[in-house]
């Protein structure tokens with residue numbers, strides 16, 4: 426498609442960015458049409474949009490929590506932090522990070538880590554491969570859960586999957602989210618995977634996305650998201666309230682099969698004794 430940056434409109438540049446997150450194919454088609462029809466609608470303010478809006482703070486701007494707390498999930502996940510291999514592969518990258526974190530570093534020099542490619546091969550999911558290919562349509566929340574289940578099974582990891590699927594941002598729902606985040610912060614035996622509207626947090630692309638949660642600062646009530654959309658982002662903090670808003674925002678009309686999809690959190694907890702499945706570390 427368009428490769429000459431000097432010829433494309435600001436709107437097209439913005440949309441090229443937008444399609445690089447997760448499941449952005451239809452946004453891309455729409456953007457291409459817009460760019461092809463006219464470039465006079467370019468919104469100059471879009472080109473000056475900051476990397477992150479006011480609701481997110483990068484890990485570089487805020488890392489005191491990680492220096493003063495154990496943050497077990499952060500240290501379990503961050504060594505395996507990978508960029509999604511296509512614009513639609515956030516679910517693949519998220520599950521690969523989960524499996525590596527829960528499996529641990531394999532003992533032998535010849536042992537491979539879980540990659541997004543080997544994960545697809547191990548699961549044998551043609552549908553998942555199609556959904557996560559470049560310009561693929563992405564996965565629904567239920568499909569995401571199903572692929573997490575298949576991934577755990579493929580790598581022999583014995584775990585339970587809890588589902589937090591909020592439908593409102595009431596004080597009671599926020600309290601439930603806070604309890605789960607605080608409980609999860611205690612050990613790396615459980616890992617949280619979030620299916621959320623990325624733009625609610627980052628101020629940019631409005632659509633569904635997945636990533637692992639790296640940490641939760643219970644005092645500041647900030648959540649660290651290890652965003653696998655690494656072409657554009659580094660890990661960032663956001664408030665638990667913003668995260669809840671991002672979970673319940675329905676995917677917009679241009680999201681194909683994901684239209685209307687809302688998010689949630691999968692809590693993947695290793696069963697007692699499951700660590701024996703892990704290679705020695």
Ligand SMILES: [Ca+2]
Nearest residue numbers: 609612613615
């Ligand atoms: Ca945990």
